[in-house]
Amino acid sequence: MENVDTSFKNRPLRSSGESRTLESLPKPGFRVALRLSGMTNSCSLQEFCRNRKGVMFKKWGPFLLTLLIVPLLTGQAPFTPPLNAWKKVDEGFEVRSLSLQGHPYQVPFKVRALRLEIARFPVRVIDSRDFGAIRLDVKAMVQKSQALGALNGGFFLPDYKPLGLLIVDGRETNPLRNADWGIFMIQDNVPKILHTKDFLPDKGISQALQVGPRLVVGGRELTMKKQIARRSAVGITYKHQVVLVNTEDTDAYAQDLARIFWLSEDEGGLGCKDAMSLDGGPSAQMFVEYKSVKIDLPGGWGVPNGLGVFKK
Numbered sequence: 483m484e485n486v487d488t489s490f491k492n493r494p495l496r497s498s499g500e501s502r503t504l505e506s507l508p509k510p511g512f513r514v515a516l517r518l519s520g521m522t523n524s525c526s527l528q529e530f531c532r533n534r535k536g537v538m539f540k541k542w543g544p545f546l547l548t549l550l551i552v553p554l555l556t557g558q559a560p561f562t563p564p565l566n567a568w569k570k571v572d573e574g575f576e577v578r579s580l581s582l583q584g585h586p587y588q589v590p591f592k593v594r595a596l597r598l599e600i601a602r603f604p605v606r607v608i609d610s611r612d613f614g615a616i617r618l619d620v621k622a623m624v625q626k627s628q629a630l631g632a633l634n635g636g637f638f639l640p641d642y643k644p645l646g647l648l649i650v651d652g653r654e655t656n657p658l659r660n661a662d663w664g665i666f667m668i669q670d671n672v673p674k675i676l677h678t679k680d681f682l683p684d685k686g687i688s689q690a691l692q693v694g695p696r697l698v699v700g701g702r703e704l705t706m707k708k709q710i711a712r713r714s715a716v717g718i719t720y721k722h723q724v725v726l727v728n729t730e731d732t733d734a735y736a737q738d739l740a741r742i743f744w745l746s747e748d749e750g751g752l753g754c755k756d757a758m759s760l761d762g763g764p765s766a767q768m769f770v771e772y773k774s775v776k777i778d779l780p781g782g783w784g785v786p787n788g789l790g791v792f793k794k
Contacts (some may be wrong), residue, residue, distance in 0.1 A: 483770060486737045487601045488647075492494050494748075502602075516628040518702070522552060524770070529654050529683060530541060531557070535596070538790075545691070560759065569771060571773050571774060571775050572602075572603075572772075572773060573599075573602060574598060574599030574601070574602035574603050575596070575597075575598060575599075575602070575603050575772065576596070576597040576598075577595065577596055577597075577770075577775055577777075578593075578594075578595045578597070579592070579593070579594055579595075580592065580593040580595070580742070580750075582742065582750075586738075586741060587735075587741070588738055589710065589733070589734070589735065589738070590739070591729050591731070591732040591733065591734040591738065592729060592730040592731070592732045593727055593728075593729055593730070593742060594727070594728050594729075594730050594768060594777060594779065595725055595726065595727045595752060596631065596725065596726045596770065596791065597719070597723050597724070597725050598723060598724045598725075598726070598791060599620050599723055600668065600671065600673060600722075600723075600724055601671070601726045601794070602793070602794055603630070603791055603792065603793055603794065604621070604791075604792050604794055605647065605668065605673070605689065605724050605726075605789055605790070605791055605792075606629075606651065606668075606688075606689050606789070606792055607635065607650045607689045607690065607691050607787060607788075607789060607790070608623045608627050608629065608632060608635075608650070608787060608788045608789070608790040608791050609644075609646055609648060609650050609655050609656075609787050610623070610710055610784070610785070610786050610787060611786070612650065612654070612655075613626045613627075615783035616641075616642040616643075616783075617642045617783070617785055618784050618785070619767060619769075619781065619783075619784045619785070620632040620633065620634055620767050620768060620769045620781075620782070620785070620788050621769040621778065622784075623769075623788050623790060624769050624770075624790065627790055627792075628792075629790035629791055629792050630770065630771065630772040630791045630792060630793055631768070631769060631770030631771065631772065631777070631790070631791040632768070632769055632770075632788045632789060632790045632791065633714050633726045633727075633728060633760065633767070633768050633788055633789045634714050634760060634761055634766060634767050634768075634781060634785045634787075634788050634789075635691050635693065635760055635761065635785065635786075635787040635789055636691055636692060636693035636760065636761055636786075636787055637693055637717065637761050638761075638786045638787075642784075642785075642786050643786070644656045644786045644787055645659055645692075646658070646659045646661070646663060646691070646692030646693055647659065647665060647681070647690050647691070647692035648690065648691060648692070648787060649667070649687055649688070649689055649690035649691075650689065651688060651689070652685075652687070652688050658678070658681065658692065659678070659692060661678060661692075661694075662676070662677075662678070662694070662695070663677075663678050663692055663693055663694030663696075664676065664677055664678070664692070664693065664695065664696040664758040665677075665678060665681050665690055665691065665692045665695040666689075666690070666691045666693075666716050666758055666789075667681075667687050667689060667690035667749070668687070668688050669684060669686050669687045669688070670686040671688075673718050673721060673722060673724050674718070674756075675696060675716070675717075675718060675756040675758050677695075677696065678692065679681075690703030690771040691760075691787070691789065693758065693759070693760050693761060694758060694759060695727070695736075695758070695759055696756070696758045696759075697715065697717075697736070697739060697740035697743055697744075697757040697758060697759055698740060698743045698744045698755065698756055698757040699756060700755065700756065701720075701744075701755050702744075703740050703741060703743075703744035704740055705737070706735070706737040706740055707735035707736060707738075708735065708736075708737070709736055709765065710734065710735050710736075711731070711733055711734075711736065711762045711763045711766075712729055712731075712733055712734075712762055712763055712764075712766040713727070713729045713733075713734050713736070713739050713759065713760075713766055714726075714727065714728050714729075714759075714760040714761065714762060714765075714766040714767070714768065715727045715739055715743070715758060715759045715760055716757065716758055716760060716789060717743045717752055717754035717756065717758070718754055718755055718756045718757070718794070719752075719753055719754050719755065720753065720754075720755050724742070725741075725743075725752050725754055725757075726768070726789060726791070727743075727752070728766060728767065728768035728779050729766070730779055731779070736759060739759065740757065741785035743757035744757070761785065762790075763782070764781050764782025764783055765781055765782070765783070765785050766781055767779055767780050767785070770791070772791075772793075
């Protein structure tokens with residue numbers, strides 16, 4: 483290390499009546515990032531404790547050992563917030579990739595996410611039937627609709643008939659279903675996620691997609707069933723940005739997906755006030771091609787609808 487006084491190494495120390503230099507001390511087994519009062523820049527925990535005749539070790543030792551040992555005893559790796567930050571592609575268009583593992587997540591999984599300001603990059607429902615098809619993969623949806631990207635949408639029957647409300651550019655293309663699901667919608671240019679029972683028809687609703695379940699409601703993480711699958715989901719931040727998510731080629735528990743939406747950015751999460759799961763399993767897929775960004779995460783089959791990203 484530059485500009486550090488190392489002359490202290492040859493100064494004698496007195497410990498239990500004998501004179502020694504620091505160079506003569508046994509090499510410490512490890513060094514810690516914690517800086518305690520009285521420690522030098524190159525002093526290890528072991529050296530520091532010896533210099534203080536064990537007084538500080540009695541104070542800090544058990545605490546430090548607990549931090550190191552408890553995760554090992556519980557079989558869990560300590561949680562470290564991911565360092566991956568949002569990458570700005572354009573004003574109002576950001577991307578992020580996350581690899582999540584360890585506590586509090588049940589299994590390792592990945593997340594690919596877009597964060598959008600809909601005033602600049604509107605999110606619209608894409609219905610395959612508008613292009614003369616009962617189903618399309620999202621890459622074909624992007625190409626046919628001239629979108630910048632798309633994510634799969636809602637549930638459907640074996641014959642690919644959609645289940646649940648669809649509103650495309652103010653036009654209802656599929657009726658509301660009486661189900662314990664959520665509805666993602668754009669009303670008066672504001673994104674919202676609400677429960678089916680709270681939905682009221684309104685001329686100000688330009689887009690709507692009914693699916694579910696909801697993951698985060700009003701800043702509260704919901705308790706989910708213990709189910710694991712490949713996932714797609716949509717969230718809304720406290721700044722009214724829309725977040726579109728796919729778990730790439732990994733399966734994730736619904737609870738873990740709810741957790742990453744709910745956690746703040748400082749905690750490594752997506753910082754969403756509301757979030758909702760889209761159709762998952764082989765339906766889950768994402769395609770984005772804009773400027774430097776190219777995301778191609780195909781699903782197992784085509785789907786009847788999706789959420790598209792457009793440039794205003």
